Amino acid sequence: HAIAHIELNAVDLALDIVARYASEPVPHSFFDGWMQVAFEEAKHFRMVRDRLRSLGADYGDLPAHDGLWQAAHSTRNDLTARLAVVPLILEARGLDVTPSLQAKMRETGDLESAAVLDVIYNDEKGHVAIGAKWFRFLCAREKKDPAATFRQLVRANFRGPLKPPFNDLARAEAGLTPSFYRSLTSVSQ
Numbered sequence: 001h002a003i004a005h006i007e008l009n010a011v012d013l014a015l016d017i018v019a020r021y022a023s024e025p026v027p028h029s030f031f032d033g034w035m036q037v038a039f040e041e042a043k044h045f046r047m048v049r050d051r052l053r054s055l056g057a058d059y060g061d062l063p064a065h066d067g068l069w070q071a072a073h074s075t076r077n078d079l080t081a082r083l084a085v086v087p088l089i090l091e092a093r094g095l096d097v098t099p100s101l102q103a104k105m106r107e108t109g110d111l112e113s114a115a116v117l118d119v120i121y122n123d124e125k126g127h128v129a130i131g132a133k134w135f136r137f138l139c140a141r142e143k144k145d146p147a148a149t150f151r152q153l154v155r156a157n158f159r160g161p162l163k164p165p166f167n168d169l170a171r172a173e174a175g176l177t178p179s180f181y182r183s184l185t186s187v188s189q
């Protein structure tokens with residue numbers, strides 16, 4: 001249920017980037033990328049909801065939080081900050097937690113749910129990659145160092161430290177290298 005909620009919010013978050021920043025001077029492929037993300041998030045929501053239904057439950061059975069929207073709200077006036085928080089923190093977090101969640105599903109014999117997460121995991125690497133690509137693009141345009149800018153925007157727009165362990169391999173494949181996030185794991189930074 002929690003994953004279904006995240007996926008449904010992810011549809012809105014991707015489309016919010018397209019609509020809210022429609023007048024940003026960025027190449028058209030920026031918007032194509034986020035439309036592709038929105039399409040894949042909708043696919044994820046459908047897959048997870050179908051899985052919930054086949055287990056006798058449904059989306060809406062449990063209460064849900066609005067933490068993802070709070071992240072969107074706090075970065076509503078700054079596209080670079082939005083990319084730092086949504087794809088590069090929240091979606092990257094999915095890469096960290098999914099493999100161990102799949103292992104638990106397989107342990108309990110729920111191979112079908114684990115297979116759904118395989119699809120999500122692979123697509124999410126692409127979402128983080130799109131985020132990292134455009135984050136780097138915006139930093140290069142303003143002649144800013146991407147890793148330092150990321151750390152500064154996260155401190156200003158995201159509550160609390162990032163939670164290790166990180167899936168360094170999957171993050172790096174998506175273009176998010178440890179210099180971005182390593183020093184953000186403790187509040188004292």
Ligand SMILES: [Fe+2]
Binds near residue numbers: 007010040120124
């Ligand atoms: Fe997703």
Ligand SMILES: [Fe+2]
Binds near residue numbers: 010091123124127
């Ligand atoms: Fe995603």
